Amino acid sequence: MTPGRLALHESALVGAQLKAGAMLGSYDADGNYASSPSGASEFDFEEDLFGAVRLLDRGQVALLVPLVETRRTSQGRSEFGGGIGDVNVSARYDFTLAGASRIVPGIALLAGLTLPTGRPPDSPNLGPLATGSTGIGAWQVNLGLALEQAFGPWLLNASAFVAQRTARTVDSGATSIHERLAAQWTALAALAYTFPNDVALAASASFTFEGDATIGGADADRTGHRLPTLTLSGVLPLGDAWRVQGAVFDNLPISSLGLNQPADIGLSATVVRSWM
Amino acid sequence: MSSIPNRSLPGGDGRPHALVAPEAKLTVIEFFSAHCPCQAAHDARLRDLVKSYAPRGVAFLALDSEAGNGIERARAEAQRRDYVHPILVDAGGAMARALAADYATYTLVVDRDGHVVYVGGIDSDKNHLTDDAVPYLRDALDDALADRPLRRPDGKTLGCALMLE
Numbered sequence: 001m002t003p004g005r006l007a008l009h010e011s012a013l014v015g016a017q018l019k020a021g022a023m024l025g026s027y028d029a030d031g032n033y034a035s036s037p038s039g040a041s042e043f044d045f046e047e048d049l050f051g052a053v054r055l056l057d058r059g060q061v062a063l064l065v066p067l068v069e070t071r072r073t074s075q076g077r078s079e080f081g082g083g084i085g086d087v088n089v090s091a092r093y094d095f096t097l098a099g100a101s102r103i104v105p106g107i108a109l110l111a112g113l114t115l116p117t118g119r120p121p122d123s124p125n126l127g128p129l130a131t132g133s134t135g136i137g138a139w140q141v142n143l144g145l146a147l148e149q150a151f152g153p154w155l156l157n158a159s160a161f162v163a164q165r166t167a168r169t170v171d172s173g174a175t176s177i178h179e180r181l182a183a184q185w186t187a188l189a190a191l192a193y194t195f196p197n198d199v200a201l202a203a204s205a206s207f208t209f210e211g212d213a214t215i216g217g218a219d220a221d222r223t224g225h226r227l228p229t230l231t232l233s234g235v236l237p238l239g240d241a242w243r244v245q246g247a248v249f250d251n252l253p254i255s256s257l258g259l260n261q262p263a264d265i266g267l268s269a270t271v272v273r274s275w276m
Numbered sequence: 277m278s279s280i281p282n283r284s285l286p287g288g289d290g291r292p293h294a295l296v297a298p299e300a301k302l303t304v305i306e307f308f309s310a311h312c313p314c315q316a317a318h319d320a321r322l323r324d325l326v327k328s329y330a331p332r333g334v335a336f337l338a339l340d341s342e343a344g345n346g347i348e349r350a351r352a353e354a355q356r357r358d359y360v361h362p363i364l365v366d367a368g369g370a371m372a373r374a375l376a377a378d379y380a381t382y383t384l385v386v387d388r389d390g391h392v393v394y395v396g397g398i399d400s401d402k403n404h405l406t407d408d409a410v411p412y413l414r415d416a417l418d419d420a421l422a423d424r425p426l427r428r429p430d431g432k433t434l435g436c437a438l439m440l441e
Contacts, residue, residue, distance in 0.1 A: 008379075196316070
């Protein structure tokens with residue numbers, strides 16, 4: 001999912017997004033949520049540069065280049081590290097447009113490829129607290145389907161995505177481990193309202209699910225992931241060519257909803273320049 | 277599209293209107309949307325165009341092809357927007373389909389024989405008007421009235437997707 005989606009009639013855009021998040025706690029392998037222990041903290045930052053261009057009347061491609069930083073504190077030690085993250089290329093094709101029919105919603109096919117341009121967690125010299133890790137270390141292919149329908153100023157969206165990561169070999173000194181992450185599924189629902197002055201507000205909820213990884217050809221029990229996210233966002237157009245977007249997101253700190261994941265709260269700010 | 281069928285559609289003013297106005301040198305047919313921000317943004321410009329070009333023999337018609345259209349909505353919207361030109365009711369969106377109108381503010385200019393002179397948007401602005409917008413429709417009317425080739429026969433339409441039945 002890229003923040004650089006071309007709106008109707010836009011032929012190209014470029015943008016920048018700043019994201020900052022604070023880890024409030026984490027879900028363990030049983031799904032129990034626990035707040036971060038005293039003295040431990042993590043702040044995550046991301047600066048994305050992105051662009052999109054319309055290649056077909058209904059088709060667009062986008063590129064997103066992230067810079068990722070982490071500040072982590074644990075047991076009296078603080079560390080800050082980061083670097084370029086995993087670059088993503090995505091495409092979207094709208095078979096039908098939201099609002100063009102009372103019955104048939106907007107239907108779009110989404111596809112993406114994430115390149116392992118970041119540094120995976122097993123890389124050397126990441127720092128004692130591993131803040132230099134900026135990627136997953138595997139190629140990732142995404143496929144998604146988005147349904148949208150407009151009801152006057154209201155827009156309803158329901159989307160589903162699946163991501164498949166390539167297998168990789170992790171070297172650990174004299175030994176090496178062959179691992180493959182399970183397919184990652186994401187369901188997303190969003191409701192947006194556009195005011196007469198073109199300002200829009202949206203609320204969305206997403207749920208990401210990933211099964212157990214495979215390590216050395218065997219299922220690695222209790223390594224799956226789940227993560228719920230609630231996001232409130234807004235768009236403020238500054239003329240037809242510029243817009244700023246802002247969002248607040250939260251991984252709900254409710255036990256059994258998440259699994260093997262940190263739970264963050266954060267915000268993002270985005271500026272977009274588009275061309276018709 | 278080289279010409280349009282000369283149908284008569286009911287208007288919110290209570291009268292039927294021919295799509296090719298018989299007494300006009302040119303007829304402007306604009307596909308209207310009651311909810312589209314681009315439409316609302318261009319209301320004042322449409323009123324100005326009508327004021328400028330009606331005395332020069334140009335007829336203006338707005339077509340409401342969207343789901344839920346009807347005489348009452350056409351009347352109320354024309355009144356609310358202070359339109360001098362009528363909004364016609366395109367039942368079932370038949371004319372929108374026939375004339376390949378996908379977006380609000382999609383505009384055709386036809387001559388007195390129904391031949392299409394111009395197809396496209398009103399200007400290069402979408403929802404926020406600027407002083408330096410390219411006036412596609414105004415240019416097309418000026419060129420057609422002067423009997424010279426159009427500078428831009430197909431300016432991009434920037435309105436919302438028309439919600440047809």
